[in-house]
Amino acid sequence: MAEDIISLIRENVIQGRVTRDDEGLDGGMVGQPGVTELTEKALATGIDVRDIINKGLTEGMKLMGQKFEEKAYYIPDMLSSAEAVGTAMKLLEPHLAQSGIKPKGKVLLATVKGDLHDIGKNIVTILLRGAGYTVKDLGNDMEPQSIVNAVREENPQFLGLSALLTSTMVNMRDTIQALEESGLRDKVKVIIGGAPVSEEYAKSIGADGYGSDGFQALAVIGSLTST
Numbered sequence: 463m464a465e466d467i468i469s470l471i472r473e474n475v476i477q478g479r480v481t482r483d484d485e486g487l488d489g490g491m492v493g494q495p496g497v498t499e500l501t502e503k504a505l506a507t508g509i510d511v512r513d514i515i516n517k518g519l520t521e522g523m524k525l526m527g528q529k530f531e532e533k534a535y536y537i538p539d540m541l542s543s544a545e546a547v548g549t550a551m552k553l554l555e556p557h558l559a560q561s562g563i564k565p566k567g568k569v570l571l572a573t574v575k576g577d578l579h580d581i582g583k584n585i586v587t588i589l590l591r592g593a594g595y596t597v598k599d600l601g602n603d604m605e606p607q608s609i610v611n612a613v614r615e616e617n618p619q620f621l622g623l624s625a626l627l628t629s630t631m632v633n634m635r636d637t638i639q640a641l642e643e644s645g646l647r648d649k650v651k652v653i654i655g656g657a658p659v660s661e662e663y664a665k666s667i668g669a670d671g672y673g674s675d676g677f678q679a680l681a682v683i684g685s686l687t688s689t
């Protein structure tokens with residue numbers, strides 16, 4: 463039952479179907495539950511929110527990416543899928559929040575210069591907020607100097623950088639260098655994530671941590687909090 467619902471969520475992310483009123487990219491699906499109705503059903507059935515996010519939404523976007531590579535779908539199709547994931551995350555957000563917990567620390571998050579991919583960063587934002595961190599989302603396509611200015615103004619404990627393009631991951635290194643040049647590097651712990659980056663890359667550019675997904679980012683920030 464749980465696997466069936468998660469598999470339908472995946473399929474409907476690929477089809478870019480927000481609600482039951484949507485046709486779907488391949489057409490003919492009006493009336494069948496979309497990502498909104500399926501996510502509501504998953505929550506009502508007691509399916510772990512982590513599985514909904516990792517096995518349903520994130521996996522659906524990955525499969526959509528493969529179809530994009532195969533040229534079966536195009537950029538507007540990816541945007542429909544992105545809208546479906548964003549809508550589901552809004553439904554899941556209240557279930558991640560643990561009421562009554564004290565803020566754990568402040569995190570600034572940004573997608574680096576040249577990169578417009580923000581779905582992963584938005585998921586990390588929601589998970590961190592749900593876990594009690596105060597998160598300021600700086601947005602995407604963020605110049606190193608703008609990030610440095612925000613770190614100076616906001617004085618966060620953590621800075622999270624996201625990149626999805628091999629051509630923009632280098633801007634994570636430039637951002638860390640800009641922090642060093644401005645004398646702020648030792649005031650903030652830097653965590654990086656996104657499909658093209660790795661633990662090794664994080665080490666090579668002098669980041670303090672790497673998260674392979676949103677939950678890993680949470681775990682890494684948690685472990686750095688206690689060091």
Ligand code: B1M
Binds near residue numbers: 582583658
């Ligand atoms: Co683009 N895109 N895209 N895209 N896109 C990719 C990344 C690509 C792999 C698709 C492909 O060709 N196969 C490819 C990159 C190739 C490369 O660099 N090697 C690509 C390309 C080429 C492009 C364009 C250049 C296409 C074009 O215009 N010709 C263009 C670039 C625009 C730009 O940024 N300047 C482009 C545009 C777009 C859209 C705007 C259409 C759209 C983005 C919409 C949006 O974000 N608002 C889009 C999308 C949706 C994708 C794919 C399909 C999905 C990305 C995604 O959202 N994944 C992607 C293909 C794929 O991934 N297979 C692709 C789901 C998301 C939840 O996962 O972002 O990995 P992810 O985040 C995860 C983890 O990585 C991690 O946690 C998240 C949750 O688990 N994580 C962190 C992320 N950030 C983290 C930070 C952390 C810790 C963990 O700590 C701080």
